[in-house]
Amino acid sequence: MNWIQVGNLEDIPRQGSRVVKTATGEIALFRSVDDQVFALNNRCPHKGGPLSQGIVHGKRVTCPLHSWVIDLESGEAISPDIGCAHRLEVRVAHGELFLEAEAGVCKA
Amino acid sequence: MEQKKKRLVVVGNGMAGIRTIEELLKMSADEFNITVFGAEPQPNYNRILLSPVLSGEMPFQDTVLNDWSWYEENHITLHTGKTVTKIDRMRCTVETDDGIVVPYDRLLIATGSNPIMLPVPGIDLPGVIGYRSIADVEQMLAAAQPGKRAVVIGGGLLGLEAANGLSLRGMQVSVVHLCEWPMERQLDKVGGGLLKEALEKRGLKFYLSRQTDAILGETAVTGLRFKDGEEIAADLVVMSAGIRPNIALAKSAGIHCERGIMVSDTMQTYDPKIYSVGECVQHRGQTYGLVAPLFEQAKVAANHLAQYGRMRYEGSSVSTKLKVTGIDLFSAGDFNPVAGDDELLLQDAARGVYKKLVLRDNKLRGAVMYGDTVDGPWYFQMMRDGTDVSEMREHLLFGQMHLGDSGHGAKAGVMDMPDTAEICGCNGVCKGTIVNTIIDKKLFTLDEVRAHTKASASCGSCTGLVEAILANTVGGDYSAKPSKKPICGCTEYAHQDMHKTIRERSLKTIPEVMKALEWKTEDGCHVCRPALNYYLLAAWPGEYVDDSRSRFINERVHANIQKDGTYSVIPRIWGGVTSPAQLRAIAEIAERHEVPTVHITGGQRIGLYGITKENLPKMWAELVEAGFVSGHAYGKSLRTVKTCVGSEWCRFGTQDSTGLGIKVEQMTWGSWTPHKFKIAVSGCPRNCAEATIKDFGIVCVDSGYEIHVGGNGGVKVRVTDFLCKVSSEAEVLEYCGAFMQLYREDAHYLDRTAPWIERVGLPFVKRHIVDDAEGRAELYARFLKSQQYSQDDPWKERAEGKEAHEFTALATIV
Ligand code: SRM
Ligand SMILES: Cc1cc2nc3c(=O)[nH]c(=O)nc-3n(C[C@H](O)[C@H](O)[C@H](O)COP(=O)(O)OP(=O)(O)OC[C@H]3O[C@@H](n4cnc5c(N)ncnc54)[C@H](O)[C@@H]3O)c2cc1C
Ligand code: SF4
Ligand code: FES
Numbered sequence: 001m002n003w004i005q006v007g008n009l010e011d012i013p014r015q016g017s018r019v020v021k022t023a024t025g026e027i028a029l030f031r032s033v034d035d036q037v038f039a040l041n042n043r044c045p046h047k048g049g050p051l052s053q054g055i056v057h058g059k060r061v062t063c064p065l066h067s068w069v070i071d072l073e074s075g076e077a078i079s080p081d082i083g084c085a086h087r088l089e090v091r092v093a094h095g096e097l098f099l100e101a102e103a104g105v106c107k108a
Numbered sequence: 109m110e111q112k113k114k115r116l117v118v119v120g121n122g123m124a125g126i127r128t129i130e131e132l133l134k135m136s137a138d139e140f141n142i143t144v145f146g147a148e149p150q151p152n153y154n155r156i157l158l159s160p161v162l163s164g165e166m167p168f169q170d171t172v173l174n175d176w177s178w179y180e181e182n183h184i185t186l187h188t189g190k191t192v193t194k195i196d197r198m199r200c201t202v203e204t205d206d207g208i209v210v211p212y213d214r215l216l217i218a219t220g221s222n223p224i225m226l227p228v229p230g231i232d233l234p235g236v237i238g239y240r241s242i243a244d245v246e247q248m249l250a251a252a253q254p255g256k257r258a259v260v261i262g263g264g265l266l267g268l269e270a271a272n273g274l275s276l277r278g279m280q281v282s283v284v285h286l287c288e289w290p291m292e293r294q295l296d297k298v299g300g301g302l303l304k305e306a307l308e309k310r311g312l313k314f315y316l317s318r319q320t321d322a323i324l325g326e327t328a329v330t331g332l333r334f335k336d337g338e339e340i341a342a343d344l345v346v347m348s349a350g351i352r353p354n355i356a357l358a359k360s361a362g363i364h365c366e367r368g369i370m371v372s373d374t375m376q377t378y379d380p381k382i383y384s385v386g387e388c389v390q391h392r393g394q395t396y397g398l399v400a401p402l403f404e405q406a407k408v409a410a411n412h413l414a415q416y417g418r419m420r421y422e423g424s425s426v427s428t429k430l431k432v433t434g435i436d437l438f439s440a441g442d443f444n445p446v447a448g449d450d451e452l453l454l455q456d457a458a459r460g461v462y463k464k465l466v467l468r469d470n471k472l473r474g475a476v477m478y479g480d481t482v483d484g485p486w487y488f489q490m491m492r493d494g495t496d497v498s499e500m501r502e503h504l505l506f507g508q509m510h511l512g513d514s515g516h517g518a519k520a521g522v523m524d525m526p527d528t529a530e531i532c533g534c535n536g537v538c539k540g541t542i543v544n545t546i547i548d549k550k551l552f553t554l555d556e557v558r559a560h561t562k563a564s565a566s567c568g569s570c571t572g573l574v575e576a577i578l579a580n581t582v583g584g585d586y587s588a589k590p591s592k593k594p595i596c597g598c599t600e601y602a603h604q605d606m607h608k609t610i611r612e613r614s615l616k617t618i619p620e621v622m623k624a625l626e627w628k629t630e631d632g633c634h635v636c637r638p639a640l641n642y643y644l645l646a647a648w649p650g651e652y653v654d655d656s657r658s659r660f661i662n663e664r665v666h667a668n669i670q671k672d673g674t675y676s677v678i679p680r681i682w683g684g685v686t687s688p689a690q691l692r693a694i695a696e697i698a699e700r701h702e703v704p705t706v707h708i709t710g711g712q713r714i715g716l717y718g719i720t721k722e723n724l725p726k727m728w729a730e731l732v733e734a735g736f737v738s739g740h741a742y743g744k745s746l747r748t749v750k751t752c753v754g755s756e757w758c759r760f761g762t763q764d765s766t767g768l769g770i771k772v773e774q775m776t777w778g779s780w781t782p783h784k785f786k787i788a789v790s791g792c793p794r795n796c797a798e799a800t801i802k803d804f805g806i807v808c809v810d811s812g813y814e815i816h817v818g819g820n821g822g823v824k825v826r827v828t829d830f831l832c833k834v835s836s837e838a839e840v841l842e843y844c845g846a847f848m849q850l851y852r853e854d855a856h857y858l859d860r861t862a863p864w865i866e867r868v869g870l871p872f873v874k875r876h877i878v879d880d881a882e883g884r885a886e887l888y889a890r891f892l893k894s895q896q897y898s899q900d901d902p903w904k905e906r907a908e909g910k911e912a913h914e915f916t917a918l919a920t921i922v
Contacts, residue, residue, distance in 0.1 A: 006919040015631060015657040018918035029918060033631040050673045053661040055634040062634035064661040064669055069634075099921075 002101035009037065009095050017052040017061070020099060027088060028052035029097065030072055032059055038072035039090040039099060045070075045083025113141045116413065117202055117212035119192045119357065121146025123155055124386030124402040125218030126174055131410035133182055139414060142184045143210050145202070148241055149189040151175055155241075156399060156534070156567045159431055162245050162273030165827070171242075195361035197379060214381055214413060217358055217369060221351040221387040221397070226261065230323030236345045239270050251344040254278025259332050259342040261320055263290035265430060267348035268307065272432045274346070275311050278794065282313040282340060284320060284332070294428045294439040298455070299476045302462055306435055309809060310793060315340070353388045353395055368395045373420040375409035385409045391423060398426050399566060400533050407536075427488045427533060429481070429569050434800075434816075434830040438484035441474030441491050442466060449473065454505045459832065459878055463505055470498040482871055483507040485573070489529045522576045531573050534566035539577060546581045554578060572866055579867070596635035598627050603856035606643045616648060618655055634660075639857035642744070645780055646852050649894035656911065662742035665914050666902045667724055670717065677716045677727060679736035680777060683751045683769035683789075684712030693734035701727055711748035711786070713739055725915050729907035737901040740777070744858070746848075747786045749773035750798065754791030754808065763808035765791035768837055772806075772844055778898040779848060779891075782855040782864075786820075787844070800828045803851075803861040804844055809833075813840050817847060817873065818865035826862040829870045832878045843877060846884045849891035850876050 012018045012031040019042055020027045026042035028051050036059070042052050049065035059072045069078040075087035089100035116132075118125045121144050129142060146152075152174045160166035179186040187208065194203040201211045223238030225231050237247050248270070252258070256279055260271040263285030275281045283290065289300030290307075304314055315334070323345055324331040331341045353368035364370045364378040368390030375383050375391075385405040387397060396402060401424035408421040427440035443466055445451045450467040461479035465472060465487065471494050475487040486507070490497060497504055522531075527540025545551065545560050554575055558565040564574040594600050599622075601609070615621045618640050622632060632640070637658035644652045662668050667675035679694070698706050698716055705717035719727060728738075740747060749772050752758065754765030769789040776787065788797040789806040798821075799805030805816035805828050812835040819828035831847075834840060850873065855864040865873060876883055906915070 004921060006921070011913065011918055013657065013913065016913075018913065021917050021920040023922060026917075047671070048673075050669075053665075053669065053673075055637065055660065056657065057631055057633045057637065058629055060633075065671065067634065 003091065003098040004101050006097050006099050009035070009092055009097060011097075012037070015056045017054075017056060019052050026050075026052070027099065029090060029099075030056050030061055032056065032072065037090050037092050037097060039088040040070065040072065040075050040085040041088075043085065044068055045077055045085055046081065051085060114139060114213040115211060116140040116142045116214045116216065117210055118142065118144045118216045118218060119195075119202065120216075120218035120220060120386065120388075121148065121152055121186070121188060122218060122220050122386065123152070123173075123399055124220070124406055125216060126152040127403055127406040128216060128218065128385055128409045128413070129182075129184070130174075131407050132413055135410060135414040135416065137182075140214070142182075143212075144179070144184055144186050145190050145192050145204060146186070146188045147191040148243070150242060151179070151186070151188065153242065154566060156431075158239075158242065158245050159269035159273050161242070162248060162270065163276040164273075165276075168242060168245075192357060195357065195363075195382075197361055197363075197382075200381065212381070214383065216409065216413070217363075217377070217382060217384040217388065218386040219354040219357060219388045221353045223347055224350045224352050225347050226320060226349055228320055228322050230325060230329065231347075233323060233325045233329045234327070235325070235329035235343065236323060236347060238347045239266055240351075248274065248344065248346065249277070252277040252279050253343075255280065256343040257282070257341055258344040258346065259284060259340065260346045260348055261332075262348035262350065263287070263314070263316070264293065264348065264350070265291060265428065267346070268303075269431060270346050270348055271312050272307070272310065274344075279344070280313075281311070282315060282342075283307075284315045284318050284334075286317070286319060288317055290314070290316075291430070291437075291439075294476075295437070295478075296443055296464060296476055299437070299439070299462055299464070299478045302460065302478045303430075303435070303437060306460070307432075309811075351387065351397055353390065355388055358384070358388070366390055373408075373422060374412045374417075375405055375421060376412070383409050383413065391421065394423055396424065396426070398428070400424060400426060400536060403535055425492060427484065429484070429567070431567060431569065434828075436477075436479055436481040438477040438481040439475065440484070440488045441472070443474035443476045445473075452501075452505050459874065465504060467497065467501075470496050470501075472497060480507075480871065480874075482869070485530065485533075485570070486525070488533075489525070492530075493528075522573050522580065531577065532561075532563040532566070532570045535562040537561050537563040542574065542577050543581050546578060551578070572869075575866060595639055596633055598622075598629040598632050598636050599625060601625050603639070603859075606639070606857075607647070607853060610643050610647045616644065616652065618644065618658060632658075642780065642782065642857045646894075649890075650897040663744070665721065665724065665911075666738055666740075666742065666906065667719070668742040672718075674718045674720055675724060676741070677719050677724070677731070678709060678711075678713055678739040678741035679731050680739040680773075681713040682773050683749055683766055685751075685766060685770065686714075690734070690736075693731075693736075697727060697730045697734070700730075709741070711739075711741070712750050713741070713748065715741070722915055722917075725907050725909075725912075728903035732901065732904045732907055736903075737777070738903045743780070744783050745781055745785065746773075746776045746779045747784050748788075749776070750786075750788040750802070752789070752791050752796040754789075758791055760794060761791035761808070762810045763791060763813065765789040765797065765806070765808050768806065768808075768813075768840060769797075771837065771841065775841055775845065775892075775895070776848060778900075779852070779895060780898065781848065781852055782857050783860040785848065785851070785861070801825060802828065804847055806840055806844075811835065813837075815840070815843055815847075818861045818870075820860055820862045824862075826866075829865065829873075831870075831873065842884065842888045845891035846877050846887035847873070849887040849894075852891075852894075853887075 006020050017028050017030045028042040030038045044063040046068045049063040053064040054061040060069050062069050068081050075085040077083045091098040154171040154173050157171040161168050190204045192202050193205050201209050203209045223240050258274045258279045258281045260267045260283045263283045271281045271283050319335040321335045322333045329345050333339045355365045358369045359365050369384045371389045371391050377384050386402050408419045411419040430437045445466045452465040454463040464476045466474040472491045525539050529539045531539050564571045641655050641658040656664050703716045707715040709715045749769045751766045751769030755761035786802045787804045788799040788802045790797040790799045791808050799807050800816050801819040801821045807814040814833050815831045816828035817831045
């Protein structure tokens with residue numbers, strides 16, 4: 001697996017999110033209240049809402065458009081909604097953030 | 109099979125006739141083949157609501173009680189636009205004007221009544237209209253051009269409703285009345301005087317103690333002459349001098365009539381096959397002109413038609429409310445004391461409240477209330493029950509809330525009422541029935557309660573009470589048990605608890621609240637965090653540091669997210685007043701940024717749509733440069749202050765509504781509120797700024813400023829309640845700030861002022877804002893203090909680099 005450095009943990013606010021732009025679309029990086037980092041496609045499985053703009057709580061994010069709640073660990077929508085925002089691998093090492101280079105697949 | 113069914117024919121497709129059928133269908137759905145004749149072309153509609161149709165507050169469609177499909181579904185043959193002209197009691201048939209003949213086994217006459225047309229010269233002129241049907245309303249509307257003159261003859265309930273409606277349509281309206289004060293049959297002299305004054309302020313003109321001698325005009329009405337010789341001009345004359353039971357048909361068939369069709373306690377006429385209900389009947393010497401007794405009659409008639417034969421109608425006592433928005437009036441029973449009676453009086457000129465209770469032998473005999481009618485149903489109930497009131501005599505006038513714990517606002521009162529208390533006067537529905545139906549049928553919405561019980565389905569004036577019962581029944585016992593609905597799944601705490609708990613326990617941050625109140629999740633969710641953020645902000649102005657991570661995206665980036673992830677930008681345009689320079693600046697910025705859509709918003713401003721997030725700070729920098737600040741079109745905060753042009757330009761303007769609006773906006777902008785908050789200022793009662801559907805509305809009048817609160821448009825339109833009148837701009841500002849602060853400190857997060865006021869009751873608001881000058885001043889001071897910390901333009905801050913991470917990508921990978 002190839003890793004690309006995309007920035008530092010400090011760049012993402014706690015309970016917040018930042019976006020990494022790629023040739024194939026945007027990836028949203030989330031930082032939970034306990035400093036874990038997750039990466040999902042920045043497109044809600046419902047109608048493509050930008051998940052990076054949602055409210056982050058626990059290990060979940062609420063989509064800003066119609067309030068679907070997405071699980072950050074799996075990328076899956078919380079029931080009763082069904083859909084997946086395709087999770088990507090992300091690593092934190094010495095405060096630096098690394099993102100997997102290939103396009104993500106759903107790892108639920 | 110079909111042959112065996114009995115045939116029921118109903119003459120009169122109105123409120124009493126059709127209600128009888130509804131009651132009958134409930135008891136035995138297929139006993140009869142039913143045929144209905146109605147002289148009007150419409151299906152059965154709610155006559156009571158003609159006044160809102162006349163005033164433009166409701167479309168006719170909303171008044172229809174049973175539409176065409178109802179008749180079909182219940183296999184009822186309906187002939188509309190057909191008048192029955194003959195009853196042949198030998199052959200048992202009825203016949204219409206165009207020759208339809210239908211046989212009956214049972215006949216129900218429900219022909220209602222007709223307006224009395226005074227026998228004066230000119231009564232037949234075009235432009236002289238009675239007030240009874242939708243056709244009459246349509247005729248009035250056709251004549252009702254703004255500025256033209258209408259004269260209403262008769263200052264009773266209907267006359268005043270007609271006058272008010274025509275006045276709201278922009279006509280100059282005069283009311284001619286025989287007596288010294290309006291509604292003399294429901295109000296005593298003082299109450300009548302207050303009503304007259306209030307209506308005069310709305311632009312009605314009264315000619316009291318006057319008698320009409322002739323209606324003038326050659327080919328159409330042009331005026332009116334009184335007995336004393338004075339003449340006044342009129343383009344339209346509405347006759348509202350009383351009603352007369354419509355008995356012509358019954359009489360011609362030889363059915364015994366006096367003033368009305370004579371019926372027994374089983375609603376039978378002297379011909380045992382023929383029943384009669386409604387305004388056309390006379391029972392034990394009484395005729396009625398309100399729906400409540402008619403609906404009782406309908407129940408009895410249906411019971412006998414279905415051959416249960418158990419019920420008797422024994423007459424009704426009635427209470428009256430006037431359906432003129434913003435005027436609260438209630439009257440019941442015998443309110444003119446005779447020797448030996450006691451009279452209790454409460455008069456509060458400042459608040460425009462008047463109450464009179466008449467007692468005989470320690471029992472309530474009558475009540476007149478003006479300005480504050482919350483306790484009307486309570487008095488009426490005690491009157492009918494013959495309750496001995498000697499124990500509560502001292503407090504009686506102050507209402508039910510003063511008898512016990514007064515801390516719960518008007519709505520707890522409902523739950524203290526006995527199950528037998530009548531809530532909906534029109535349909536005779538008691539509290540117990542409503543509560544039981546809600547529980548049995550698991551109802552959750554007002555519409556469901558209306559559908560199942562009919563409570564508040566007629567004139568609607570008890571809607572607040574029904575909603576309170578619903579809220580209290582569904583949400584558990586509001587006053588006793590803490591079984592309130594939690595904010596969300598993260599906590600057991602309800603919104604009710606938050607304002608108080610946060611202040612009392614001095615909780616200052618979201619994690620502190622969550623810890624102290626045993627939140628079940630680590631950091632809450634998208635429902636509770638924005639709520640807590642708001643409560644803390646309201647509790648600790650200047651001290652609490654706003655948590656942007658607990659803000660919905662729109663409030664976090666100070667722009668409104670669109671469906672494609674771009675944003676809208678709406679700068680503040682103070683009081684809706686702009687200038688060529690401002691317009692040019694906006695135009696240039698829009699052009700430079702290639703803004704795809706420029707829209708004039710519903711809030712008198714200009715919206716720029718389709719801006720990408722990265723571009724927001726740049727655009728704001730340019731807008732700030734040109735002198736604009738954020739319009740907060742995205743926030744649970746002060747939105748717009750709409751104004752009309754007012755006295756500066758308008759020929760009707762009474763005050764400088766535009767200038768006042770700008771002052772109000774400059775004082776209130778930037779304030780965070782539980783839900784969005786909108787204000788408007790209209791320069792006269794024509795109300796072009798739509799102030800009466802705003803959270804805080806100001807309507808300028810000659811003598812000052814009317815203050816209206818708790819309105820909103822949107823999903824469920826609610827017209828404001830009239831709060832009070834003040835005489836200076838300074839007072840408007842003080843009342844406005846104080847009201848906003850009360851709302852900020854008391855309402856639940858995401859409650860707009862409309863549901864909030866319906867929950868806490870208008871008297872609660874009046875107590876804090878109108879009656880308590882000291883409390884008001886304190887609220888106002890707290891509002892101004894919190895404003896010191898909220899009027900930094902968020903756009904300027906972000907254009908200068910605040911929260912820059914919100915607007916830039918972390919990295920770009922190619
Ligand atoms: C922009 C505007 C439409 C326009 O282009 O004319 C608008 C746009 C939206 N309205 Fe509105 N409303 C706009 C005037 C109104 C009005 C008219 C008025 O203010 O006189 C009303 C009815 C009056 C009222 O609020 O009582 C109105 C009643 C609503 C409601 C229903 C509120 C209710 O209590 O039932 C919502 C839904 C909500 O807030 O939950 C809503 C929600 C929205 C939202 C915020 C929906 C959303 O969350 O995305 C729309 C945002 C679009 C955007 O990006 O700007 N909008 N909205 C108007 C902004 C006026 C301004 O200059 O600030
Ligand atoms: C503007 C207005 C406001 C009111 N406000 C209130 C209020 O706030 N509260 C309240 O309690 N009451 C109010 N009322 C009174 C209430 O509407 C009446 O009490 C009620 O409608 C009477 O019902 P009804 O069935 O007896 O007569 P109606 O509803 O008048 O029905 C009689 C029907 O019979 C038809 N008809 C008559 N003769 C024939 C015939 N020969 N053949 C066929 N059809 C015929 C008529 O066309 C009419 O449709 C108001 C009335 C008006 C006009
Ligand atoms: S009415 Fe308001 S909320 Fe609905 S689409 Fe229009 S702007 Fe959006
Ligand atoms: S697009 Fe995310 S909830 Fe609709």
